Amino acid sequence: MFETNHQTAEIISVNLRNELHGEEKVGAVDIGIRITAPNTMLELFDLKLLRTFYTDAASGQGELIDHLPDLRLPMLAMPVKWEYVGMGYDAHYDYGMNGDRHLRFIDCQVDKFKFDMKAGGSVEFSFRIIAHPKPEQVGELYELNGSEIELTLMAPSDVDRDDQDELQSDLLDDAGGGGAPQTDSAGGASELNAELYQAAVDFVQRAGKASISGIQKEFKVGYNLAARLMDRMEKEGVVSELLPGGKRKVLEPA
Helix, strand or coil: CEEEEEHHHEEEEEEEEEECCCCCCEEEEEEEEEEEHHHHHHHHCCHHHHHHEECCCCCCCCCCCCCEECCCCCCCCCCCEEECCCEEEEEEEEECCCCEEEEEEECCCCEEEEEEEEECCEEEEEEEEECCCCCHHHHHHHHHCEEEEEEEECCCHCCCCHHHHHHHHHHHHHHHCCCCEEEECCCCCCCCCCCHHHHHHHHHHHHCCCCCCHHHHHEEEEEEEHHHHHHHHHHCCCCCEECCCCCCCCCCCC
């Protein structure tokens, strides 16, 4: 699974837009990223990729273990597209003179990968990160367009446990709740904290209407988490399925 840790990267584009979900418009930003890394990073996508596109040095001299510097198909047009879509990523941007400024987005999607493979063993990776920033983060993103950052991307299954607890605690504080995160049978943080879910249920019942954007604004969470909360409410009979016109109905308790 693709991940990076404090990888030097360049932000090559920032595109602010609305995503249409039914009749709801949700603010989103497409962030174009470019990084240059050793070709061994190809193995994060598929273990066969490295030896598919690279081979040992023709001279047979001075080789390092796992270092394949020569292009196997030098006439192949670049870049090569790779149809990987990753959901639920945690993205960190460190920048500033000493890396002392930070941006962080949770529940991101990463996709639209392209590999520009170079002779000598390096690959230029470009891809898109879809995030749902807070209003105050949008200006910072535009300022960073064209700049270098240190990028850390963590897949959802590998986010540090302490980091998960901090995220859950922040969400509970925003919701007016408290206490330790609920755990599943394996001892990890549950996908949806019970207190956060109940706070969201109380909110839609008080409001008399149910929308993903409303949950986002009330609890200051990302789109994906708000959508999971709404999906659970639908399964548990709190709200109806999506009706014609893109709206849901808050159902009377059974």
